[in-house]
Amino acid sequence: MLRTESNHAKGDMNDVTTESTATAEESASGHLLGAADIRRIAAEAGVSPTKKFGQNFVIDPGTVRRIVREAHVGPESHVLEVGPGLGSLTLAILESGARMTAVEIDPPLAERLPDTIAEFMPEAADRFAVVNRDALTVSPANLPDFADDEPFTLVANLPYNVATPIILTLLERFTNLESFLVMVQKEVADRLAATPGSKIYGTPSVKLAWYGEASRVGTIGRNVFWPAPNVDSALVAFTRTRHDGDARAETLRRETFRLIDAAFGQRRKTLHAALKKTVPAGTFETAGIDPTRRGETLTIGEFTALAEASLRLAADVHAADVAEERA
Template structure:
């Protein structure tokens, strides 16, 4: 993260919560989280990458950074015990929470009914692996003319695949604000030439623009993770091309970063025909880590054009 990015801790965010009179809901604190977990017989598991947020100020900050309001249609992945879910519902938004863990999915509606009963009719809970969701099994998000936003404390072990899968399958996923491992946040928002710029950075750039939105302290979680956390914001851009072009571009990205120490000519010799580099205006002695998404797209288009004329 940037050196001037403020570290967020429980004291800071609680102060922010008290300062805003519009925030009136009962959100979950540490005692609430532990009591709900005990009642439900739930223990955080490494299998699902579960670390539950126990600070109301942190989840309110996430919701503010995501610009969620009464008109928002929100998808949350990995709601856990409901900390962020309640903060989203507090704004008046309508939402669907996708939870992979059956006991947690079953418990969540009861938690909302207890702490924010007036919001119960604005929440749907789907017990499913987020990597398997699509407009078919999430029909509330199937209308391409109705944009929605993703707001989530993502399971750290599968955060990047979840983001890229949702962006691929839902053209109307217009923006997101997610909490992920700090290292992942840095990679998702890295620029060309940076040593951590890689496959996730470029593939996310196909869809739009990502940026870092702050650091989250370890003390706001139960159990406290062994890694730092950070927020990543994203806004979808204009469509770059067809699905065929996207697939061709992603193949080049995978190949280039699969051998990132090699030049493009060496790393892509099996996939890029003679003349494609020149047609795309790209020096083949460069390495993949120096190319922007636009350059990868231009090279992929040159490859497709060469296949047509071959």
């Protein structure tokens, strides 16, 4: 079914192979899209992959089946897919028995997707919906299938140019987003899963760590896509460990993210130099953080401690000012 709402979007496991790995047993499960299917559907729909939407369609059934397996998706799962494209991964998710909603920014693709489900997996039609919307604009208000407290998972081949904003936006707006398995550009995957002290540890690494734990779980070669991208891809798995949803927790998150942005905005500077105009006097001492350290050495716990100290000291200053005005 198509819901038209807007015209705008531990430990390493075995690497995902770059060629079809579908076995005879897998092939019997259902018909997924191969290269010929993808090109035919695209031609019938008058669709050409565009750089604007970061479109590279998976043409290998073995790859999408393995993504679904690594995501631990099954009949009890409730799944959100972002950027379904022509439906390669969509059909693999439905093949598992899961209920799902796909969010697609490109109107022709969103309109075509139900026809693809009807052709290749008609028995799954009642477990599937597609919303024509920019994923950066979704919320519980306009994505009612995920508005309750029922846990759900994100499984997606994300548009590489907006992968990180999409992930962080969904985690912020949906406290019931419990896990994800996403395919992203390899360099993005490395940054998302990076740990303190590494050269690639930065803003995405720390902000994602606020919500839970991420790890790289496989690489994917270029030849499973049409058109083949100019970069390698990788899978990132994530499990949520933080479920705060009240106003106080949101205030702390915003302050923590503000300090992360400031610290990494001047990466080579010490915390004292990078944050001296950002936090009240005494913040480092209150938090027990050495101000001569650099942002890339701090864990999310330490950034949170800085934020808590900053908020507390700012509140004390405000209270003192109010008291002085009343005196």
